[in-house]
Amino acid sequence: MKKNIILIGFMGIGKGTTARAYGKKYGSFIIDTDDLIESKANKKIKDIFKEKGEKYFRNLEQECANWIETSVEHTFISCGGGFYKVNNLKKLGTVILLDASYDWIYNRLLTAENSKAKLKKRPLFSEPKKAKKLYKDREKFYKEIADKIINVEDREMKDIIKEIHKGSYI
Secondary structure, three states, X not given: OOOOEEEEOOOOOOHHHHXXXXXXXXXXXXXXHHHHHHHHHOOOHHHHXXXXXXXXXXXXXXXXXXXXXXXXXXXXXXXXXXXXHOOOHHHOOEEEEEEOOHHHHHHHHHHOOOHHHXXXXXXXXXXXXXXXXXXXXXXXXXXXXXXXXXXXXXXXXXXXXXXXXXXXXX
16 A cells, blocks of 8 residues: 555545644645646636536546556645545555534634635535535545544644554555
């Protein structure tokens, strides 16, 4: 198996924040699949969805996963919420699920310092019932594919990244 950490979980749970904190503390390279896709497409994800649709976006995610499989090693990779669907996820590294309840995630976004920006980046949260249904639909799949599950609800970031690091997956 490749020596990467593949961080999955529902949108807004803090995958990017966790990756940045881990990289800063342990000096690891970090990449974000959504950032890679936006860079390749030269568009924001919300615009890719609007102009080309979800199927096109999922194909870009698969291309990104294929590139990671062949080209990336010893890296902490933060993934978009639907990235767990790529067909080679387990070949990319150790899959770690950041887990928390939907209500905790939603409240995290509402109370964040830059809450407006965080919610704007995740337009699905403007329809909480739809977002909660998506959370419920994905929850089982996240847990099935994860090599390790870390509950992040009401935990300090330093404790979360320490737990990830003690597994020394990179």
